[in-house]
Amino acid sequence: MxxxxxxxxxxxxxxxxxxxxxxxxxxxxxxxxxxxxxxxxxxxxxxxxxxxxxxxxxxxxxxxxxxxxxxxxxxxxxxxxxxxxxxxxxxxxxxxxxxxxxxxxxxxxxxxxxxxxxxxxxxxxxxxxxxxxxxxxxxxxLPLVPLCSEDCRGLCSGCGMKWAELEPGHGHETIDPRWAALVQRLEETSGGDTASGSDR
Structure with missing residues (x-):
């Protein structure tokens, strides 16, 4: 050689x-x-x-x-x-x-x-x-799914922040989309006199 x-x-x-x-x-x-x-x-x-x-x-x-x-x-x-x-x-x-x-x-x-x-x-x-x-x-x-670390938790789907930087217990209240229209209607009519359904 x-x-x-x-x-x-x-x-x-x-x-x-x-x-x-x-x-x-x-x-x-x-x-x-x-x-x-x-x-x-x-x-x-x-x-x-x-x-x-x-x-x-x-x-x-x-x-x-x-x-x-x-x-x-x-x-x-x-x-x-x-x-x-x-x-x-x-x-x-x-x-x-x-x-x-x-x-x-x-x-x-x-x-x-x-x-x-x-x-x-x-x-x-x-x-x-x-x-x-x-x-x-x-x-x-080359890796198909590159990671910064094997235990990386990624991003919060609610706010887009890194899970590693968020406080313990972080979360976002979610509403079942089947009830979303009803919740929106209640929010729009809350406090309105005509929305109560009472007779004049």
């Missing part, structure tokens, strides 16, 4: 998510470790609910191994998240970390020839694109 050692002759201005596999040279068993901080150029997730913000970074710690059919990528990816609590709507922040494993098939390999284009990742001109692999894994790992 070796660390990443970029070849100056192949270095160029490029997408930082692309990785050059040229040095593996299709030698089965050769491998090296890749550790990078990669930029997030587009917000991932559901904005204002839970997301990986644009302009944040994803830290990847990966092992790339040359196998007969391609390059096997495995390791972890982690990044920061932000959003709002689904119960009380307070801002929340956290960290998402995922395990990733993916085979990137060599051109003209058996895997390349026997699988559809969307069934396996592929190496193109000795380059592999890590972004779809990491992006999809992170999005799937």
């Amino acid at each position: 070796s660390e990443e050692t970029p070849n100056p002759q192949r270095a160029k201005t490029r997408n930082p998510w692309l990785f050059d596999t040229h040095e593996l040279n299709r030698r089965a068993g050769s491998s090296f470790h890749l550790h990078r901080e990669l930029p997030v150029t587009t917000t991932l997730g559901v904005p204002e609910v839970i997301e990986v913000p644009q302009d944040s970074v994803v830290e990847v710690d990966l092992l790339l191994e040359s196998v007969v059919e391609g390059v096997l990528v495995s390791g972890t990816a982690s990044t920061v998240t932000r959003g709002q609590c689904s119960r009380c709507l307070d801002p929340v922040s956290g960290k998402a970390e995922v395990n990733v494993t993916e085979l990137f098939a060599y051109p003209d390999s058996m895997t390349d020839e026997t699988t559809e284009s969307d069934e396996v990742s592929r190496i193109v001109d000795d380059w592999i694109d890590l972004e779809p692999l990491v992006r999809d894994a992170l999005v799937l790992a």
